[in-house]
Amino acid sequence: MTTPRKDVFNPIRINAETCVKCNLCDWICPGDLIYKEEDNRETLPVIKYPDECWYCGLCQSICPTNAITVVFPEQMIHNRTDVASLLGKVIE
Numbered sequence: 001m002t003t004p005r006k007d008v009f010n011p012i013r014i015n016a017e018t019c020v021k022c023n024l025c026d027w028i029c030p031g032d033l034i035y036k037e038e039d040n041r042e043t044l045p046v047i048k049y050p051d052e053c054w055y056c057g058l059c060q061s062i063c064p065t066n067a068i069t070v071v072f073p074e075q076m077i078h079n080r081t082d083v084a085s086l087l088g089k090v091i092e
């Protein structure tokens with residue numbers, strides 16, 4: 001198993017107390033970013049490629065015990081970029 005990188009922001013926080021190790025987050029992630037050892041009810045999921053997460057929230061949505069929280073980085077929360085300009089739209 002690949003060791004998760006520690007030098008990048010990890011947006012996926014898993015509560016080890018409430019995770020029931022069901023594999024659903026591994027199964028649903030469209031980018032295959034989450035690794036969970038199958039059929040092992042002892043191991044927690046690992047976010048293998050945190051910098052490739054696109055914040056779709058599917059892992060959080062499917063988790064049966066609400067053990068996952070998707071944390072948006074400050075840079076995204078406070079981004080004041082004019083999206084209309086970015087898309088090439090003109091505001092009248």
Ligand code: SF4
Nearest residue numbers: 029053054056057059
């Ligand atoms: S938010 Fe989406 S892309 Fe990111 S880890 Fe969860 S399921 Fe995968």
Ligand code: SF4
Nearest residue numbers: 019020022023025063
């Ligand atoms: S979906 Fe939730 S309970 Fe299941 S392995 Fe992932 S974090 Fe744990």
